Structures are given as C-alpha cells and as structure tokens.
Amino acid sequence: xxxxxxxxxxxxxxxxxxxxxxxxxxxxxxxxxxxxxxxxxxxxxxxxxxxxxxxxxxxxxxxxxxxxxxxxxxxxxxxxxxxxxxxxxxxxxxxxxxxxxxxxxxxxxxxxxx
Amino acid sequence: xxxxxxxxxxxxxxxxxxxxxxxxxxxxxxxxxxxxxxxxxxxxxxxxxxxxxxxxxxxxxxxxxxxxxxxxxxxxxxxxxxxxxxxxxxxxxxxxxxxxxxxxxxxxxxx
Numbered sequence: 001x002x003x004x005x006x007x008x009x010x011x012x013x014x015x016x017x018x019x020x021x022x023x024x025x026x027x028x029x030x031x032x033x034x035x036x037x038x039x040x041x042x043x044x045x046x047x048x049x050x051x052x053x054x055x056x057x058x059x060x061x062x063x064x065x066x067x068x069x070x071x072x073x074x075x076x077x078x079x080x081x082x083x084x085x086x087x088x089x090x091x092x093x094x095x096x097x098x099x100x101x102x103x104x105x106x107x108x109x110x111x112x113x114x
Numbered sequence: 115x116x117x118x119x120x121x122x123x124x125x126x127x128x129x130x131x132x133x134x135x136x137x138x139x140x141x142x143x144x145x146x147x148x149x150x151x152x153x154x155x156x157x158x159x160x161x162x163x164x165x166x167x168x169x170x171x172x173x174x175x176x177x178x179x180x181x182x183x184x185x186x187x188x189x190x191x192x193x194x195x196x197x198x199x200x201x202x203x204x205x206x207x208x209x210x211x212x213x214x215x216x217x218x219x220x221x222x223x224x225x
Binding site for chain 2: 004035041042045048058090103104107108
C-alpha cells in the first residue's frame with residue numbers, strides 16, 4: 001500500500017514549456033486534490049476532483065488544467081509554464097465518507113521554471 | 115472567504131511544552147486539523163478535532179478549540195528535537211471537502 005505517490009519528484013522547465021504532473025493513489029479514494037505551496041504561505045488549492053471524470057476549480061486555477069480519467073490518477077498540466085509557477089506541488093486524496101475524512105498527501109513535486 | 119492565520123515561528127527548549135496557535139474565520143468549519151511538515155517532505159496528519167469538541171488529547175498532543183473565539187491551539191508536551199518542523203493548521207470547507215491552510219508555524223527545538 002503505497003498511499004499517494006507523485007511523479008516526477010523534481011523538474012526544471014523553461015518558460016513556455018509544458019509538462020504534466022502525475023498523482024496516483026491506491027486507497028480507492030473518491031476525492032483528489034492538487035495544491036501548491038510557496039515560501040511563507042500555506043498550501044493553496046489549484047483544482048480538485050470528487051470522482052472519476054469530474055474536476056473543479058480551486059482557489060488558484062489559472063494556468064493549470066487537470067484530468068481524472070481513472071479513479072486512481074489525477075493529472076495536473078501546465079500548458080505554458082511561467083516563472084510564477086515555480087513552487088512545490090502536493091497532491092492529496094480522501095474518501096467520500098463525510099467531512100471527517102482525512103486527506104492523505106503525497107511527497108510533493110518541486111518545479112522550477114526559468 | 116475562509117482565512118486561517120498562524121504565527122510564523124516558535125522556539126522552545128527540549129523538554130519544554132510547545133503551544134502553537136491558530137485562528138480561523140469560517141464559522142461553518144466542521145473539522146480543524148493539524149499537519150506536520152518536515153524539511154523536504156509532504157504533510158503528515160497529526161490530529162484533528164470536530165467543531166463540537168473543546169479538547170482532544172492524543173499522547174503528547176493536546177488540541178484545544180475555542181469555537182466562540184475561533185481559536186485553535188496545539189500543545190506538544192515534552193517537546194523533542196524530532197518535533198522540529200513546520201506545523202500547519204487547516205480547516206475543512208464542507209462544500210468541496212478541500213482544506214484551507216494557515217501559512218504554517220516553524221517550530222525550532224533547541225537542545
């Protein structure tokens with residue numbers, strides 16, 4: 001049982017390049033989330049999904065797209081990377097049992113956009 | 115919108131108690147959480163409290179909730195050097211199930 005895994009762990013991009021971050025969970029969770037963490041700030045929600053085939057915008061969605069084609073995977077895409085997207089990205093998942101469901105976090109992906 | 119605030123830094127000596135404070139604005143919050151983040155790592159859930167509770171104790175951790183003042187605290191008894199980390203307070207938006215985080219409190223434990 002690996003929990004929540006993220007790939008890659010670290011990536012350097014040039015401005016304008018695209019990439020996809022992959023999140024996978026093996027806990028059969030309905031809900032999945034993408035957050036970004038910037039220095040001196042808490043995590044901010046980018047997009048989330050309440051089930052396979054569904055996605056919704058979070059607090060800071062601009063410049064990102066997501067897809068949830070399979071229940072266990074949640075992909076975060078950057079179509080044209082900008083230096084402002086330099087951050088640490090965390091994926092999380094939780095069950096659908098109610099507000100008390102705990103969110104489990106992946107180890108994070110460090111992204112540097114030059 | 116929701117807002118969660120924490121002090122940025124706390125320094126204690128090994129063996130002392132640490133108290134990390136958090137305030138939140140969303141009166142409809144039903145669950146409040148404490149997460150720990152060690153350097154270069156993801157977030158680890160420490161404990162959580164339901165909004166109809168005043169206190170929850172779990173080994174060295176004690177969570178106190180003052181719902182009237184929207185104030186949450188985490189007390190770590192007998193603080194150890196391994197407790198050095200960033201501690202995040204978070205509240206849950208029941209509508210979308212996502213968490214709203216504070217900016218984190220860096221706890222430094224001096225030997």
